[in-house]
Amino acid sequence: YGGQIKAWCREHGILFTGHLLGENTLEEMTRSTGEIMSTLSQWDIPGCDMLANRHEYTTVKQAQSVARQLGKPGVLCEIYGVTNWDFDFRGHKHMGDWLAALGVTVRIPHLAWMTMKGEAKRDYPSPIDGHAPWHEKYPILEDYYARLRMIMESGKPVAHIAVVHPSESCWMQLGPDSTTQEARQRLEEQYQELAGWLLFGLQDFDYVSEELLSDYGSVGKDGFGAGEMRYDAVVVPPLCTIRSSTLALLDSFAAQGGSVFLLGEPPACVDGVRRVIPKEVLSGFRRLGFDKEALLGALESFREVDVRTAGGERTGRILYQMRREQEKRWLFLAHGKEDT
Numbered sequence: 001y002g003g004q005i006k007a008w009c010r011e012h013g014i015l016f017t018g019h020l021l022g023e024n025t026l027e028e029m030t031r032s033t034g035e036i037m038s039t040l041s042q043w044d045i046p047g048c049d050m051l052a053n054r055h056e057y058t059t060v061k062q063a064q065s066v067a068r069q070l071g072k073p074g075v076l077c078e079i080y081g082v083t084n085w086d087f088d089f090r091g092h093k094h095m096g097d098w099l100a101a102l103g104v105t106v107r108i109p110h111l112a113w114m115t116m117k118g119e120a121k122r123d124y125p126s127p128i129d130g131h132a133p134w135h136e137k138y139p140i141l142e143d144y145y146a147r148l149r150m151i152m153e154s155g156k157p158v159a160h161i162a163v164v165h166p167s168e169s170c171w172m173q174l175g176p177d178s179t180t181q182e183a184r185q186r187l188e189e190q191y192q193e194l195a196g197w198l199l200f201g202l203q204d205f206d207y208v209s210e211e212l213l214s215d216y217g218s219v220g221k222d223g224f225g226a227g228e229m230r231y232d233a234v235v236v237p238p239l240c241t242i243r244s245s246t247l248a249l250l251d252s253f254a255a256q257g258g259s260v261f262l263l264g265e266p267p268a269c270v271d272g273v274r275r276v277i278p279k280e281v282l283s284g285f286r287r288l289g290f291d292k293e294a295l296l297g298a299l300e301s302f303r304e305v306d307v308r309t310a311g312g313e314r315t316g317r318i319l320y321q322m323r324r325e326q327e328k329r330w331l332f333l334a335h336g337k338e339d340t
């Protein structure tokens with residue numbers, strides 16, 4: 001009913017926003033919504049949920065990718081729930097900052113209780129109201145995020161790399177655990193690892209949904225198009241299936257000099273049917289193993305930002321977002337991992 005609800009909201013001047021369950025792992029998505037990004041495309045402000053101080057980078061990156069590609073004003077996130085009473089201002093800022101670096105502009109904090117009965121007072125603290133002695137100091141954080149939102153909604157995002165989302169390959173692998181669980185686990189591990197390599201290798205990227213590409217994908221002199229975004233490189237992760245429509249876009253992009261990086265073996269299926277991808281198509285792609293250093297090396301020419309220690313090592317813990325506003329650029333850097 002998403003389309004009907006959205007139409008009603010627009011008729012009454014209401015923003016259609018929210019978040020979904022089953023956002024983080026490929027199997028959760030497959031079992032709950034099938035494909036997260038095409039579902040998020042229906043929202044005026046696509047959103048996600050981040051509970052218990054988790055660090056679900058792929059969850060937020062999916063919502064950010066949809067927002068960028070479809071020209072949404074930002075990303076909404078339910079935040080700070082299930083963080084316990086000892087989650088202090090440092091925790092609030094760390095969580096808010098890494099989410100902002102991945103596109104969150106509208107923060108929906110777990111604000112105040114309806115009741116202290118039952119599990120409420122134990123599982124979902126702490127409320128940002130009179131029950132917390134520090135609540136009058138909270139504008140220190142909220143004023144900061146209000147200013148940050150103004151910057152992060154200015155201009156246009158700068159991202160050169162697209163990654164084909166592997167959700168449809170998970171559909172192919174969803175069967176009896178006795179025969180498919182190992183394949184699903186391998187697909188999930190590669191999905192999470194690839195996101196970490198790129199994000200903490202300071203190569204910002206967007207996921208491209210094959211479903212959305214069928215409607216909004218294009219190839220031109222300005223690059224590989226997904227809605228309003230244009231990319232200079234496309235990374236194809238290990239997949240067991242790929243759509244023929246996606247393959248045609250990649251083939252056209254490579255033929256025009258675009259960079260397509262194929263990690264691991266080519267997909268064994270096209271449109272869910274076992275088929276060998278023609279050699280003349282694969283010849284336009286650059287074949288890499290599923291290897292972090294090989295991938296980051298291949299993408300080096302697209303780099304905008306690098307952050308290194310005094311000893312010359314990349315920090316491996318910083319996230320960033322860059323925006324272009326006419327001749328200016330805005331750069332926001334944040335710690336993406338907690339201090340250890």
